[in-house]
Amino acid sequence: MTNFIGFENLDKIDYETIRGEETRCHFCKNLCIRTFIDLKVNEEKKRFIIATCDKGEVESKEELKKLLKERSSLQEKYPNFVEISNKLLFKSYKPKKVVKENGIINFFRKKKLEFLKNAVIGIPRVLNVYSYAPFFRTYFEALGVKKVVFSDFTSEELYRRGSKRGSIDPCFPSKVAIAHVHNLLFEKKGVNIIFFPCIRTLQGEIYKAEGHWACPTVSATPEVVKASFTKERDEFRERGVIYLDPVLDLEDTELLERQLYKVFNPLFGITKEENREAVREGLRALEEYRRTLRERAREVLERLEREGKVGVVLLGRPYHNDPGINHEILDEINKRGYPIFTIESLPRDEDILYRIFERDILEGRIEHPMDIRDVWKKCYSENSSMKVWAAKYTARHPNLAGVDLSSFRCGHDAPIYSLIEEILEETNTPYFTFHELDENKPSGSIKIRVETIDYFLKRYEEEVLKRREVAV
Structure with a gap:
């Protein structure tokens, strides 16, 4: 139902629609249709604009500038860490070069080093790359490749252009990988x-934890993608491109070093020491990314505590950072004035963790703030375990609410739906779900859902302020 701001008790007022017309919005290249409705209420006229986004709800450039300025100010104070993460994830961390070319170099190494310096590495911006992009980019830059590029963020156009080679049945985040490699x-x-x-x-x-395994569908996706490009003819060879999809174990650094060396020693002629140093540079970049993200998130979380405001935690998987996978749901919530935290951004300083989980530790339910065995004993799938842990973090922090995003046919998410709900309900923490997301973006229903979320979060903020006043 439209919220007619400025008119009270509309059911008691005689109003009539005096004009309705459609027009194109020209504030961006999408040129969306919007509808103008002019109402006459007790001789007073008011215009309402129905549009697909808030930019379309203003009429003039001056109003648009004012809207964007207000939004920018609000997002600076209460940012969206999905956007911040994506900027930090894919930037260069300027590592030192580890490959040495001085001294005597034999003919074969020289040729391979020339290939290394001319290598342009393309990495699909999908799946667990949303956790480890700083490591991979920095590893290659430390070796001295010419350039590292990522595929574009997921969009309807990207998917339409590149998804004609078949499909991967389980879930859209895996299926869309074909389009990213095409890109x-x-x-x-x-x-x-x-x-x-x-x-x-x-x-x-x-x-x-019993294990730190990635989702098997995610793990196997690169091999399935390769098959889709080589089944009838080898499209990589036709375009002179080498496709590499080695098995990597990121939980074991020594094993990871051996796995990468096995791939890139024959290709680039690098030594074991050069490979080891490149891995170390990659791990340093990954740690810098996480530290920078969490330091900023701590500042925002402390502001929420001071002001009695509420933030929203994205209970999702790494690929839900992709705007084409999350359908920009988090952006819509953030526009309402709520900061969005990703699981990776949640501050993990010892003082915060022990403050949040102190009661659980004192009661003997857990041994450590990162322990989830009290609610989920079979914790072998790392991303599932992190969702459960983030739900506990959200439930125990009075200034946080949860939004659970899950993609269609996610086998690892299904068993923890009810668990996450129970964790958050135990402390009466607001909790909202967008399950079974796929390639279709239902913009209208998302907007209605976000309006509902905004309403309940405003009521929750009132409760937070009351509790703080009582505590004082």
């Missing part, structure tokens, strides 16, 4: 190597 192969100039590793295990953060 690198046909639309990014100069790419001569596509690197899309089968990441088998992830760096472990959960205390005493």
Whole structure:
């Protein structure tokens, strides 16, 4: 129902629609249709604009400038860490060069080093790359490749252009990987190597977990993508591109070094020491990314505590950072004035963790703030375990609410739907779900849902302020 701001008790007022017309919005290249409705209420006229986004709800450039200025100020104070993460994830961390060319170099190494310096590495911007992009980009830059490029963020156009080679049944985040490789192969100039590793295990953060495995569908996707480009003819060879999809274990640094050396020693002629140093540079960049993200998030979280405001935690998987996968749901919530935290951005300083989980530790439910065995004993899938841990973090912090995003046919998410709900309901924490997301973006229903979320979060903020006043 439209919220007619400025008119009270509309059911008691005689009003009539005096004009309705459609027009194109010209404030961006999409040229969306919008509808103007002029109402006459007790001799007073008021115009309402129905549009697909808030930019379309203003009429003049001056109003648009004012809107964008207000939004920019609000987002600076209460930012969206999905956007911040994406900027930090894919930037260069300027590592030192580790490959040495001084001294006597034999003919074969010289040729391989020339290929290294002319290598343009393309990496699909999908799946667990949203956790480990700083590591991979920095590893290659430390070796001295010419350039590292990522495929574009997911969009309807990208998917439509590149998804004609078949499909991967389980979920859209895996299925769309074909389009991302197409983007690198046909639309990014100069790419001569596509690197899309089968990441088998992830760096472990959960205390005493049974394992730190990646989703098997995610792990196998690079191999399935390769098959789609080579089934009838080898499109990589036709375009002079090398496709690399090695199995990598990120939980074991020594094993990871051996796996990368096995791939890039024959290709680039690098030594074991050069490979080891490149891995170390990559890990340093990954740590810098996480530290920068969490330091900023701590500032925002402390502001929420001081002001009695509420932030929203995205309970999702790494690929839900992709605006084409999350359908910009987080942007819509953020526009309402709520900061959005990703799981990776949640501050993990010892003082914060022990403050949040102190009661659980004192009661003997857990041994460590990163322990989830009290609610989820079979914690072997790392991303599932991190969702459960983030739900506990959200439930125990009075200034946070949760939004659970899950993609269609996610086998690892399904068993924890009810668990996450129970964790958050135990502390009466607001919790909203967008399950079974796929390639279709239902803009209208998302907007209605976000309006509902905004209403309940405003009521929750009132409760937070009351509790703070009582505590004082």
